[in-house]
Amino acid sequence: MSRSRPSGPISHSRLGSSMGVAGATMLVLALVAGCGGGGFESTDSSDPDSGSTGTVRMLVNITPNLTKSYWKGLVAPFEKANPGIKVQIDAPTSSDGGVDTTLPQLLAAGSPPDVVEGSHSVKVLPQLRDLSDLTWAASAPMADAQRRDGHLYDVAIGQQAQSLIFYNKTAFTKAGIDKPPATMQELTADMAKLKKAGYLPMQTAGEWVTQAQVMMLFDATLTADDADWFRKAADGKQSLSRDLGPSLALYKSWLDKGYLDKNALGVKYPEGESEFLSGTSALYPMGCWFVAAEAQAKKNFDVGVFAAPQLNSSNPPRLAVTPGANYRIFKASKHQSAAAKLVEFLTTDHAAVESQLKQDSSFRTGYPYQLSPLADEVQKLFDASKDNQAIVGSGEYQMPAGFEDAENKEIQSLYTGADPATALKNVDNWLKAQPK
Template sequence: MRNRRTATSASTGTLPRAAVAAALLMAVSACGGGGFSGGGDGGEGDTKDGGGTVRVLVNITPNLTKKFWNDLVAPFEKAHPGVDVKIEAPTGKGVPDTLQQQLAAGDAPDVVETLLPDKTLAPQMLDLTDEAWTKNTPLVKEASLDGRVYAVGVGEQAQSLVFYNKDAFAKAGIRELPENLDQFTSAMAKLKKAGYLPLQTSGDFATGLQLLQFTDPALAQRHPDWYSKVNSGDLKAGSSMRPYLKLYKSWIERGYIDKNALGVKYADGETHFLTGKSAMYVMGSWFTATEAAAKKDFKVGVFAAPVEKGQTYPGPQGATLAAPYMILKNSGEKRLARDLVEFLVTDKKAVTAQLKQDGNFRSGLDRALSPLEKDVQHILDDAPDKVAQGEGYGDDTLPKGFNSAWNTEVQGLYTGRSPDDVAKAVDRWVEAHS
């Protein structure tokens, strides 16, 4: 166990490293910037005739605009005269829905961004296992499926983070950041007494997501092989989460979380925290982009989510692959698509632009970071392990739809359902969909 840190410390402790979001890729607030200019290594070359069109289906958000994507690939096009990289926005509900529609219509793109392979998608994607340039990309092993590499990414998103209002902690007399769940609960009591809503949450997808993010480090130590045991039937997902469901319910009952949080939109939850109405906010590392763009009169800090008393702190960090790319096996431009993806995940300027634009991180890459971003990078670098969450990715996956089902059940805690009822409902859902 490391020495306790002070609540005003600018950095977090020591240790090592894993869902678009693990399964949910979220639209986050704009973070400024818009691509880059200049050259770049475009890969081994272009098609035989010197031209070609590569279609890329990407996620579009307020900061990942079509202009950003076009600026991003412009150096590649410049290095490959006659090549056109066609950026395509989702036409369905999102990238997953759009890709399925395109596959069904026989009109799939050459490259898809945002998604990670599963048993259904992997057979339709190009196997990149033997490509040397993939070896040092982030979380490449963790995101592999049956030992094969189908997706490569730009960086990683830390998930198990607690952002906090430094002024609120000082006013509440909290001098040491909580490292275990008992200390965290005690800190919330002090924050409430000081006049703050201790922990900010909201409705939409955020309710269940935050509980998954928050409990990853503790759950990973309590059940190191959680995914494999749940999938084999040796462990029940809901039952294994019962202690955390009970703790969360107690927080609602004590007023540490807004009892009417389900009526709060995701974006409004962010605003409540950034305007000083609440003291802590559990969210992934992309929140640093939102924080950087917000006007506020206090400083925001961050610490790794606490663990259970007696466990090692910090625990394994929930993390997921940021900006993953896959190449369609049936692409008519395999070589160009491969060269483009290599450029996007290995060219320093291209990588840096993507990391900056969406608040993502990559160990070993030298880029300008805000103090808050530096703290997040330290948490990622120092985590003893990186773990998936929720539906997961790679070999650590649960049935599709788990995140949504989990979110629905967790929200039931706000409407009178007991932790035992929620745990049993989760177990029934997993059993029915396995």
């Protein structure tokens, strides 16, 4: 099953934006007072940093596929190999169920976890341990891309491919399309054929999906001449109006021609996914985590995938990638050695890595797993792109906090009559106003 929202995300921030937390003050008080009633407080009184004893608290994402029982099973071999160390799995408690919205509550209560999984918040960086001195961390996937000012705070198990377009193979056959498009112009022509064949050409949705899909569709164009486009954009050295302008104009033409549902803003993410899997729409731009949902869906057609093409080129597009399932260690942890042992196990043990990749549909060259024919297709795209990738939503490539929401507002305004040039100018002005 898919995440309720991707990690990284979608993270040009990412898998992602965070919402305000109602009742945070009461929750903080409850955590402080709840020493006997559960919560997050550890009663561990063992040698705090022997590396062989202690309770390591790990805050993790809980989703339909990443259940608490899954996490407990994942760390069980580690606990067996290290009998003096217990791993306590903590679930998010914020109103939106997010790790990054739970962390401020725990920090305010003076109760940070030892380890956190799936956090992308830059606000907690001063409180994270620099992992640069750990050889296994420095050699993890995308380690260099995740550095900030030379410091490494995140260790990932693999990567998530963002710029993918999934397609209904039966729809392509009925529309007379014999191969995936190599350019955006070919994609546009194919959508005309798909509409004529009775399909909604491209499935989208409201919420965060609108903006995320635009970036998935056009990441390859933005990075065609510069794989570092997102890092430079985060520093204010790139212009969305200039570099995304022609792409967004094309997107608006799709909307005007009915290739996208003009009422899609009222469609929620799970509903959009279900619509595509029902066979009513033909194309679905989404990240690689979709393969888990596709593998479990009952349908009467096969799904294929191709990398989003470039706007004006048939050259192989860069595959936009972001870290999958990253781990962080807090400096306040009294169990630094045990916490480091745990994260090393989770990111280097072959069985543990393979399990996480499969469970949340991330990918890593050299770690193929059996899930579905569609997962195999994504793995092939990923392996073929290893020397032609663009990094998004990570380290110095991460856009300022709030970027997704600001851009989403402007992209969604296209559905109510706004023009692309004005929308992108507004986003550029927002970026200029952010502190550098």
